[in-house]
Amino acid sequence: xxxxxxxxxxxxxxxLATPIVDDPMPLIASLPALLAGADIAAVLLRxxxxxxxxxxxxxxxxxxxxxxxxxxxxxxGNAELxxxxxxxxxxxxxxxxxxxxxPTLKPDRIAGVGGxxxxxxxxAAGEAGxxxxxxxxxxxxxxxxxADAVAERLQxxxxxxxxxxxxxxxxxxxxxxxxxxxxxxxxxxxxxxxDPRGAAAALMDAGQAIRQSHAAMTGKAQAAQG
Numbered sequence: 001x002x003x004x005x006x007x008x009x010x011x012x013x014x015x016l017a018t019p020i021v022d023d024p025m026p027l028i029a030s031l032p033a034l035l036a037g038a039d040i041a042a043v044l045l046r047x048x049x050x051x052x053x054x055x056x057x058x059x060x061x062x063x064x065x066x067x068x069x070x071x072x073x074x075x076x077g078n079a080e081l082x083x084x085x086x087x088x089x090x091x092x093x094x095x096x097x098x099x100x101x102x103p104t105l106k107p108d109r110i111a112g113v114g115g116x117x118x119x120x121x122x123x124a125a126g127e128a129g130x131x132x133x134x135x136x137x138x139x140x141x142x143x144x145x146x147a148d149a150v151a152e153r154l155q156x157x158x159x160x161x162x163x164x165x166x167x168x169x170x171x172x173x174x175x176x177x178x179x180x181x182x183x184x185x186x187x188x189x190x191x192x193x194x195d196p197r198g199a200a201a202a203l204m205d206a207g208q209a210i211r212q213s214h215a216a217m218t219g220k221a222q223a224a225q226g
Contacts, residue, residue: 009158011214012179013041014207015166017076017189022048024061030199031062035069038203041185042072042110044091052081059085072110079104079111089131095124102129112166115139119156126163133157134187136168136178147174151181158182169206176209180217186210 016034018027034040043066047055059075063086066073072088075081079090079101089110092098098113105111106129114134116122122133135157136150145153150167157165159182166185167178175186188206195202 008218009182009214010184011039012183012186012210013039014203014210015042015044015185015187016040016071016192016203017044017187018046019190019193020046020048021058021062022050024058028062028065031065032069034200034203035066035071037200038207040069040071040203042074042088044074044076044187044189045087046076047078056081056085059087063087074110074112082109091134095121095128098125098130099128114166114168119153122153122157123161126161130163132164132166132185134166134168136170136174137187138168144168144170147177150174151177154178154183155181158184172202172205172209175206176213179210180213182217 021027031043045059045062047058055078059081063073074089074091075087076091077093079092082090082105089105089112090101091112091114092101093115095113098111102111110131111129112132112134113125113130114137116125116133116135125133135153136144138144154165154167164184166187167183168187169175169178171191175188178186186206192199192202192206
């Protein structure tokens with residue numbers, strides 16, 4: 001009797017981090033076309049620090065451009081602003097920050113978490129109710145693990161745990177590598193906005209790299225299953 005093969009994993013989707021936003025107008029103008037041209041599941045809004053009223057105003061201005069494009073809007077930190085601004089959730093750094101924010105966000109809004117140094121931290125975040133875990137982002141000094149280390153952590157998580165995992169890709173090549181090892185989402189940001197061809201072209205290339213890697217991974221898995 002042939003063994004039943006596991007269903008193929010869906011193609012990973014993009015998670016787009018914005019530049020640090022002070023004036024939201026340029027982003028409001030560009031986001032609809034970017035969302036229409038790439039498979040972006042969510043946008044992570046990185047706000048320049050300001051008083052709460054100013055930050056809420058920026059979020060409210062940007063939210064329709066994101067949400068009308070079919071993506072979720074998450075705020076980096078500042079979980080206390082989510083409900084008041086109409087955002088869909090927050091991304092927190094570290095277990096303590098996530099635990100503090102959970103009562104504000106749950107059950108209606110997304111609570112994602114990064115800054116997970118150890119495997120134990122990652123498992124604790126999943127058990128505490130994180131909606132996703134992020135691996136590979138720079139720390140406060142701008143340092144990040146090697147791409148191989150990030151890929152290893154993503155593969156470990158994808159094989160064992162239910163909550164989605166996100167790989168922070170610093171290049172198009174990394175986006176493909178993280179898709180190949182089982183990331184559910186690939187976070188892209190600074191290199192997208194810095195691309196001299198424009199963000200749309202960079203997003204198109206990142207999406208293509210993800211699809212190609214996913215197809216290769218799926219083909220190998222099917223071949224191994226006979």
